[in-house]
Amino acid sequence: MNEKFVVRDVENLSLKQIADSGQSFRWKELPDGSFIVTAMGEVVHLVETGDDLIINGINENSFYEKWYNYFDFNRDYKKVKKNLKERDKYLDAAIEYGSGIRILNQELWEIIITFIISSNNNIPRIKNSIELLSRKYGKYIKSVNGEDYYSFPEPKALSEAKLEDLRACGLGYRDKYILKTSRMITDGTIDLETLKVMPLKNAKKELKKLVGVGNKVADCILLFACEKPEAFPVDTWVKKVLEKYYDFHEKKPESINVFVKEHFGAYSGIAQQYLFYYIRHTEHLE
DNA sequence: GTCCAGGCTCTTT
DNA sequence: AAAGAGCATGGA
Numbered sequence: 092m093n094e095k096f097v098v099r100d101v102e103n104l105s106l107k108q109i110a111d112s113g114q115s116f117r118w119k120e121l122p123d124g125s126f127i128v129t130a131m132g133e134v135v136h137l138v139e140t141g142d143d144l145i146i147n148g149i150n151e152n153s154f155y156e157k158w159y160n161y162f163d164f165n166r167d168y169k170k171v172k173k174n175l176k177e178r179d180k181y182l183d184a185a186i187e188y189g190s191g192i193r194i195l196n197q198e199l200w201e202i203i204i205t206f207i208i209s210s211n212n213n214i215p216r217i218k219n220s221i222e223l224l225s226r227k228y229g230k231y232i233k234s235v236n237g238e239d240y241y242s243f244p245e246p247k248a249l250s251e252a253k254l255e256d257l258r259a260c261g262l263g264y265r266d267k268y269i270l271k272t273s274r275m276i277t278d279g280t281i282d283l284e285t286l287k288v289m290p291l292k293n294a295k296k297e298l299k300k301l302v303g304v305g306n307k308v309a310d311c312i313l314l315f316a317c318e319k320p321e322a323f324p325v326d327t328w329v330k331k332v333l334e335k336y337y338d339f340h341e342k343k344p345e346s347i348n349v350f351v352k353e354h355f356g357a358y359s360g361i362a363q364q365y366l367f368y369y370i371r372h373t374e375h376l377e
Numbered sequence: 378g379t380c381c382a383g384g385c386t387c388t389t390t
Numbered sequence: 391a392a393a394g395a396g397c398a399t400g401g402a
Contacts, residue, residue: 113383206383213382216400263398268385305385326383343392367383 096154098144103168105191106137106144112192112368114315116205116218117225117243127235129225131157131198134232134240148235163193171320175362178355181336182362185369192364194314199283200276201243202316207268207303209311216261223260228252249273268303275301291319306344314360322360323351331374332366 106126110118119127125138135158136147146158159165172186204224209217221243228244249257250273257266275281281301286294291313298309306325313322325333325347333339339350355362 207385209382210384211382211397212384212399213401216382219400258398261399264396265385265398303385307384311383324383327381328383371383 094150095145095147096149096151096158098146098154098164100142101144102142103172103191104144104162104193106139108189108191108368109193109195111372112189112364113214113371114311114364115195115197116214116221121236127238127240129232129240129242130161130201132230132232132242133157134235136235160196163196166194166320168193171358171361174356174358175365178362179337181332182355182366185362185365188372189365189368192368194320194361194364196318197316198243199287199312199316200246202312203272203276203298203301203304204243204249204269206308206311206315207272207301208262208265210265210303210305210308212263212265220261224249224257227256227260246273246276250277265303271302272304287317291322294319295322310360314363320358320360321352323348323355323363324360326367328367328370329363332370 106118107120107124109115110120110126115128115130117129121127125136128135128137133149133153135149138145138147146154149158172190175186176183205217205221208220225241225243226239228248229241232240232242234240249269252270252273254266254270257269260266262269276283281297286297289297294313294317295306295309298304298312299306304312308324310322310324313319314324323329325344333347333350337350337354339347341347341350351359351363
């Protein structure tokens with residue numbers, strides 16, 4: 092961890108809140124409140140000091156090539172918040188509460204597998220499965236404080252895995268989904284590079300061809316890996332928010348889409364992230 | 378023991 | 391098109 096890059100005067104960023112917002116499962120908190128993050132084949136140690144973000148483990152080149160976009164520094168969150176503010180009181184409170192949340196731009200392939208694992212699952216278990224998968228099928232990157240860190244497995248590695256070995260990673264019945272989806276990607280049935288440049292509706296339709304990817308998972312993939320800030324994932328928590336605070340009870344995905352677009356606008360996906368974080372930390376005893 | 382977790386697939390109306 | 395059963399697993 093000799094190399095480091097310091098980002099000065101960072102606004103609208105809280106490592107703790109991002110780590111706890113359920114979009115990445117490879118952030119590890121250390122006792123001193125700093126974080127070890129594995130992504131894009133690299134391992135970084137993140138430290139907040141005052142208004143600065145210190146990224147240990149990379150050089151300037153890697154920051155501008157990879158991590159700048161990972162942290163969504165292209166986006167003006169002041170502008171986003173201004174756009175979302177005063178639409179309703181609950182959202183205002185959520186934005187105030189999770190003011191340091193950002194949407195991380197993560198790798199498409201990794202997010203596909205990650206959110207297939209997330210379905211009908213809980214966060215500690217999702218983290219554990221991804222850790223086991225990476226250790227078994229990924230590549231060793233480096234050791235920090237005596238802990239070994241591994242990259243997320245390549246599509247080829249998972250497509251050649253044995254079902255029973257996948258099952259041993261705690262995937263449950265999702266082992267088949269992972270295997271089938273991996274094969275659809277390695278055999279070219281679905282092309283990831285094309286997906287990234289498709290309009291939201293087309294991309295969503297394409298994503299849902301993958302086994303284990305339905306409406307909610309597809310929206311997560313679009314929001315967290317395809318730079319689609321209007322994608323609005325509806326999970327059990329967001330469903331609760333819509334019912335309890337927006338008096339919205341319809342179940343059809345299309346009617347939800349209409350309501351969400353009308354009410355939250357072009358940044359509905361980012362609004363969703365504030366709402367998710369807010370309800371999980373105010374109505375969930377951890 | 379039951380219920381739930383960032384739901385999906387498959388089958389039946 | 392819409393609704394229901396079944397699904398692995400671990401923690402509360």
